[in-house]
Amino acid sequence: MRNVSCENAWNRKQILKCRVRGGGSDALWNLISTIFERVGFFFFFHLGFAETLTSRFDRIGSCPRSPKSLGAGNLPSLLYLTSKAKRRYKRTMSIELHRVQGKYNYDRLADAVVCVDKKVNFYGIVAEYEQPKSTRGDDCLCTMTVVDMSYNTPGLRVLYFAPADQMPRVNTVGDIIRFHRIQMRSHADAPQAIGNPKYGASFVLLSGLEGDGYEPYQKSHSRYSVEAHDRDIVDLLRTWASSHPIDTFAGTNKYMKQIKDINVESYFDLCCKILYVNEQSAENSVIIYVWDGTDTSPACLNPVEQGESDDPGQDLWSAKELALPVDVMRSFPVLGTVLPLVPFDVAEDDSGPQIPLAGDWVKLRNIGCRIRKGLYEGIFLHKSKIGILSPSTQAVQNCERAYKERLTSETLRLPQWCPKPPQSMLVTGYDHVKVSTLREVLTHPQVTNKFRCMVRVMATWPTDVLDFCVPLPESTAGGKDQPEQGAFVYAVRFTLEDPTGRLHVFLYGQDAVDFFVGYPAVDLRQQGDTVGALKRKVDRLLGVSESGPSNPPWVNCCLMSYYLDKERPHDTRRFRIFGTRFPG
Template identity: 35%
Template sequence: MESGRSPARKASDLEGEMGPRGPSTAYFYLPLADALKMINVKVNLFAAVSEIREPKRSRGTDYVLTLKIRDQSYSAPGLSVNFFAESTTKLPHVRSTGDIISLHRVVMKIHNGEFYCVCNKKFSSFALFEGKTAESFRPYQASTEYKATDHDNEFLSQLRTWLLNYLHGAVLNEYSLQLNRIKIGHVFDLICKVLHLCETSNGEWVLFVWDGTDTPPVSFTMDLDNEGKTPSPLHVEEFSLSREVLHAFPRGGTVLRIFADKYFKEIPQLQGGGHWVKLCNIICELRSDMWKGVLQPSSKIHLLSDQDDTVLHRLKMYNDRITSNPKCQPFMSFPQPSDITDTDFRHAAFATLMDSLTYPEATHRCKCIVRVVAAYPWRAEDLRSPIDGHYRIRLTLEDPTTRIHAYVYREDGEKFFGGYPTNNVLASKMNMLLGITDGAGQACATRDPPWVWCCLKSYYLDKSNPWGTRRYRIFGTKLTG
């Protein structure tokens, strides 16, 4: 912030000149890079808030809040500021990262090589201003001791210009990934919305998070010959979610399950869902060929405002996606799904599996793009009943939003397989559908099934319990290969 510098002054002058009627026009703000050199000195700072942490009890009777700030001279990793007060009402209540804070008479410190500063409740003061494109020069919060200076407006304008020209891009390019770029074993940060939270029977917490993108499709390794005894699971959590919870989930994009075996103090604040967070140092792995996130002991949870730059950017990307890619067609199915299937309803509206699961009526018809995770039975000689010769197969289908079981039965099977071809032809069709590429067909082969179109209809077995007995069938769909 070169334009905000004043001629060099003695360290004792840096905390401001206080007269009987308030501060003089000589009040001096330091760029953060220069403040790092003033250990144990009271300084005045004007900077943008880059990170907001939750207030907590200090070791004494006070509450402590930590913010991170940055300016043109010191943008990464940012400078931590610790605020102390006897009640949380006296702490800063930052509306969003990217807002601007003015700090008077804070003390610079260093511990284990890390710089930070302390806002002392006895002699320090602060004021908060809107960032970015705001035009007002009035603070939306100020401590009772805060006194504005003659050149606050100049610093506000400089920082707002910088935020528009630089900080927005810098924030979005920090070390964080979206769900469509995750990798097994890779440690990363994730900015996401927590849709739901639950506790498992063994005391683990599960966070259901979403950022509007699709997790990468995985290659399947489950033994197909075990499908009869242990069907491929539909989710990684131990209990199925209620329809009420599913109704709150977006219809597009993956909802990733993130497990935490350690208690994080922020978890109670996430109850009820709808909170945007930054999850730091998380890792992803596969469970039953499904993505699962893990919060490690070193992980952190930072709550974000709905107006945070990164949150608004995620939402804009999702809105752009559903505008250019109607109804959230899976990313990995572009430009078109495989042509190994054809449907009778070419012009029917596309729906995700989550669209259908949350449909308000138990019976529903839709056209989806899915992958076939598994089949039972899957070998050609077992696809038809030995008693009546009818097809009866249970397929496990997935798209980026969820998994379901769907049945291929009787006349729908005739349509699906093109009548009753030989076992060799059936085997070839099943291998193609399941992504088995070795020709002979192996139960344990690594499989990468294609994305295919299919028509689905839901029905129920018991009229008195339609939702509890709801099932899916594939209809109007034919394997063309």
């Protein structure tokens, strides 16, 4: 068989012609061609029969098409048209000879879309796939977009209605699906295919990778056939797809955003990876945690949201119903915000779409977001959709490539919204140490370790600077590195935040004296001037504004982890600030 390009070999036309002409058929074919060319060609051509024949067989399937008239007045060159008509006649012969060998005939998508109100059979490559959703009836609805070399933009939208256990479950975008008896419709001036097994529709799903076999990984019916011409079509689609990436939306969807660009004023689409699915949430709803390697922008903290607690830091902490155990976070990437996606405006009897597994790349469509306690949450609405993405999708590869670049660059490892070069009102003696994210701090395998972080201070406890210093307990007075009995000591807790998480850290003893440069620990209720100076420092750390919500600046600080009980080091691990000063 001679080499044939995918575009010219669709639906057995060139492949089958090669078969008819191959082997011992050359003599017979040449005889037929000679007789037709020398005796009947001009007769047939000028009567229009040649074009009628080619119109009849210039497709595969049962959808009728109106033949075009090829009168002599339409012909710019008799010699040119004679050659063209001869080639098309040979092609129709090859199709007709093969047609008797196959049980089913398949339309190219370009031909199927014009067969409105008719049932067709076709093969397609899955370019977009949305997880099945419940309908108002007993069935579920699965929506996908399929393409082939004849109709790859924008692709054909397919709606498949069936019970949940009969839904197509596409493993990955780029796989091949075969539909039988699909009804063609038109919706909003665009073609649309609708299938339902109640009316005879069926499907077969195969891998889209070159070299894979022809055994379906899912089929809607136990009785199915894969014949020689089916294998030919599958091979053609696989070959074509290998050189035409199935990425119908990258760079063209105006609603597509990254996590770093989301805001509360719009609805958007998101290409992201599912890191974790929490089906045991407090509200008995499924919450999924997604990531794309970018950082959410810092959110201002509205005092109204801080609750009525005297401890705003603890309020921020306890309000994070979406916080995850450390053991779960250890499997997460060390950089990039993990965005919780919570259900909203979803009816109780609406089970929503089937949720892909952790590790899957997905396209979220028509989702929103909100800010609670200064943290972003994605909102999954009733009209939101989830579609799986292939790892080979350009958008997925862009995310993974950008993340690898962040890992290898000291500058890119910094929070994406902090100043470059970083500016900090805090000073450390460890600027040579690599910056760690709070997720790295929280999930570090060693209980005791030291880190340098770029963070924001979201809250302090106590909230009143007057209470920053406390009398030293008698049990510790006079000990190593401790003042004598009756002295005071700093005991403050900061709530830190970066794009990867929040963390409580303590500022205590000599580390606190070093931090508040020039202000030793004393009974602050007796030191009005000191209290005023400390309050100004703390307000700068918290980004307190007289005219709006707090917006803390990015600061550089060093953290140390330790434990309280050597019998339970991980359970009693704590963090404190060290080696950090706040001059001025």
